[in-house]
Amino acid sequence: TYGHPIGDKLLKAAAERIRSSVRDADLIFRLGGDEFAVMQFGVESRDAAAIVANRLCSNLCKPYQLDSYHIISGASVGSALWGDTDQDRISILKCADAALYKAKALGRGTFEIYGVEMDDAIASRRRLEIELRSAIDHQELELYYQPKYSLGLEPVLMGFEALVRWKHPQRGMIPPLEFIGVAEETGLIVPIGAWVLERACRDVQSMTDNLTVAVNVSAVQFSGAGVVDAVLAALSASGLEPHRLEIEITETMLIRQNDRVALQLEDLRQRGIRVALDDFGTGYSSLGYLHSYPVDTLKIDRSFVSRIGAEKDSGKDSGPIIRAIVAMATELGLTTVAEGVETAEQLRALTDFQCTCVQGYYFSPPQPAAIAFSKANLGSQAREAA
DSSP: OOOHHHHHHHHHHHHHHHHHHSOTTSEEEEEETTEEEEEOSSOOSHHHHHHHHHHHHHHHTSOEEETTEEEOOOOOEEEOOGGGSOSSHHHHHHHHHHHHHHHHHHOTTOEEEOOTTHHHHHHHHHHHHHHHHHHHHTTOEEEEEEEEEEOSSSOEEEEEEEEEEEEETTTEEEOHHHHHHHHHHHTTHHHHHHHHHHHHHHHHHTSSSOOEEEEEOOGGGGSTTHHHHHHHHHHHHHOOOGGGEEEEEEHHHHHHTHHHHHHHHHHHHHTTOEEEEEEETSSOOOHHHHHHSOOOEEEEOHHHHTTTTSOGGGTOOOHHHHHHHHHHHHHTTOEEEEOOOOSHHHHHHHHHTTOSEEOSTTTOOOEEHHHHHHHTTHHHHHHHHO
16 A cells, blocks of 8 residues: 555565564564564463463554554454474464464454364364355355434435345355355455446335445455445446445444545545445544545444443443434534334434434334335335434
């Protein structure tokens, strides 16, 4: 994203931090790409290995200042002790890689020490990867839709959020939390994401009403100019007007891949596509990012909505926080969407807070397109909106 010279400088800076994190006698190898290995002698306990791994994670996750770029690059560490392996160089590397695989699954900035129990988990995850590749080829993925309503005197349908589901031929519905992480690690999220974009655009374009659709986009899809190309291809293939498409990103994505994401978001918005910041309030919540990034909508996380009116005397009531978020968004010219609305009390409160839109099980769970669109009673809703 920043060019090969900056990439080379980042690798050198990371190598220097690794060297400063271990002993002079320890050996450091670059395995390829952005992977390094450290060989230590005389470390005989898991606790000692954990101290080193934690130090490496901490140092490698600190921001880098390279030329004029401020870069945040996370790191994961997998460690293995000689005595826990078959005691040969291939075995210890394989075990450390298994621990690294688990650490990556838990998120950047984490480490894991190898244990034999990891073998089954790694094998299971690799089977899932193979089955997911097959699922793409055999069209086992489906889109479910959850309606979104604008608030006023009465809630009025304004669009849907598209959510991918995997209907496994033997295991039934597999939750997104179980396979999205694998898709991101393996790069399969790129073809899956492109399919989701095009299918969602086609489904919504088939409606006569001027409704919108929101699609979640992964950080992996922002590699190169991938997400821009995928969005433009979906709009071209479906004929959907750009203003009817909204892509959803997360706060964490903005922090970790700032310049890369910002340029592509700006490109999309200049073409009329809207951008929403998902799960607002659960990540870094930096107000500076709201000013520097082209965002149209803040999605208030369900964890806040669920605590509306809860134990006001104890300070657990999230009402004041939501009211402040809505006021801030209004001042910045942003719209707000409250997720996870489940009760009439929550809906009344959000209406009083002047939240722009809502979605949640109070109206409908995510459902297949045919059911979601028919239950929405599009014709009557369009007349109400008019």
